[in-house]
Amino acid sequence: MHHLVLQAPADARLDSEVVAGIAARLRPRALQPLRCAGDSCCGEALRLREVAADAAQVRALLPALAQRHRFDWALLPCGMRLRDFRLLVLDMDSTLVDVETIDELGSATGMKERIAAITEAAMRGEITDYAQSLRRRLALLAGTPESILEQVWQRMRLNPGARELIDGAKSAGLEVLLASGGFTWFAERLQRQLGLHGVCANVLDIVDGRLTGHALDPIVDGQAKRQALLDGCSRLGCSPRQAMAVGDGANDLPMLGASGLGVAYRGKPAVQQAADMALNHVGLDGVLRALEDD
Numbered sequence: 472m473h474h475l476v477l478q479a480p481a482d483a484r485l486d487s488e489v490v491a492g493i494a495a496r497l498r499p500r501a502l503q504p505l506r507c508a509g510d511s512c513c514g515e516a517l518r519l520r521e522v523a524a525d526a527a528q529v530r531a532l533l534p535a536l537a538q539r540h541r542f543d544w545a546l547l548p549c550g551m552r553l554r555d556f557r558l559l560v561l562d563m564d565s566t567l568v569d570v571e572t573i574d575e576l577g578s579a580t581g582m583k584e585r586i587a588a589i590t591e592a593a594m595r596g597e598i599t600d601y602a603q604s605l606r607r608r609l610a611l612l613a614g615t616p617e618s619i620l621e622q623v624w625q626r627m628r629l630n631p632g633a634r635e636l637i638d639g640a641k642s643a644g645l646e647v648l649l650a651s652g653g654f655t656w657f658a659e660r661l662q663r664q665l666g667l668h669g670v671c672a673n674v675l676d677i678v679d680g681r682l683t684g685h686a687l688d689p690i691v692d693g694q695a696k697r698q699a700l701l702d703g704c705s706r707l708g709c710s711p712r713q714a715m716a717v718g719d720g721a722n723d724l725p726m727l728g729a730s731g732l733g734v735a736y737r738g739k740p741a742v743q744q745a746a747d748m749a750l751n752h753v754g755l756d757g758v759l760r761a762l763e764d765d
C-alpha cells in the first residue's frame with residue numbers, strides 16, 4: 472500500500488477542489504494534514520492515506536495537475552519514515568546551493584555562457600561522458616585567478632529548506648554526505664558550515680594562484696557519486712535502501728537509482744522521471760514532511 476503526499480509551496484494552500492478531485496479518483500482511506508517541521512514557512516501539506524490506485528494510475532493523473540496548480544506530490548510506501556534511513560547524500564550545484572559553480576567561475580574570463588551551455592547539456596543527459604564534459608569546461612577556465620573562487624563563494628546561497636533538511640536528517644540520526652561533480656574548494660567549506668559528515672568532489676588544480684584548467688584524477692562522475700553512497704552504507708553497516716539521495720542532474724541518476732529514496736530537486740526531466748519524489752515547488756525540507764511519522 473502507498474500514501475500519496477501533496478505539498479503546496481511556502482505560505483500557500485492546496486486547492487481544495489483539486490484535492491477533492493484527486494481523492495475521488497484515488498480513494499484514500501483518510502486525509503491527514505502534515506505539519507511544518509521547525510520554523511520554516513512551508514505551505515499546506517496532506518497525506519492521502521492508503522490510496523486505492525497503483526503507481527501507473529497516479530503517474531497518469533498527478534504530474535499535469537501538479538504543474539497546473541503548483542504543488543508537489545510523492546507516492547511513498549506506507550510506513551516509510553525518516554528515522555529508518557541511515558544516510559542522506561546530497562548533490563551540491565543547483566541542489567544544495569543555487570548555482571552551478573563552474574559556470575560562475577567562467578564569469579571572470581567571459582566564458583560563462585560557453586561553459587553553461589556544456590553544463591546544461593551534461594545535466595540534461597545529452598552528454599553521457601561527464602568526465603569529458605568537465606574537462607572541456609575546465610579547459611576554458613585555464614588562467615583564471617584563484618580569487619574568483621572567493622567571489623563565487625560570496626554570491627552562492629543555500630537553496631530554500633537546505634538547512635532544515637540537513638538539521639532534520641542529523642536529528643533523526645542520519646549521516647549527511649555531499650557528493651558533487653563540482654569542486655572540493657566549495658564542498659569542504661559547505662561541509663564545515665553545515666556540519667556535514669563527508670565530501671566527495673573534484674580537486675581543482677591551482678598553481679601560482681591561477682587555475683590550470685585541470686582537476687586531479689580521478690574525476691568524480693555519476694558512478695563515483697553512486698560509489699560514495701555505497702561506501703557510506705558499507706561504513707555504516709546498512710543497506711543502500713536505507714540511504715536517500717537528492718540531486719538535479721543526469722550525473723545524479725546512478726546514486727538516485729542505488730538509494731532507497733531518490734529525490735529530484737528542480738530536476739532535469741530525465742531525473743524527475745527516474746526519481747521517487749520530485750520537488751519543483753517546495754523547498755528541500757519537503758523531503759522531511761513527506762517522511763513524517765504516521
Ligand SMILES: [Mg+2]
Pocket residue numbers: 562563564565566718719720
Ligand atoms: Mg547538480
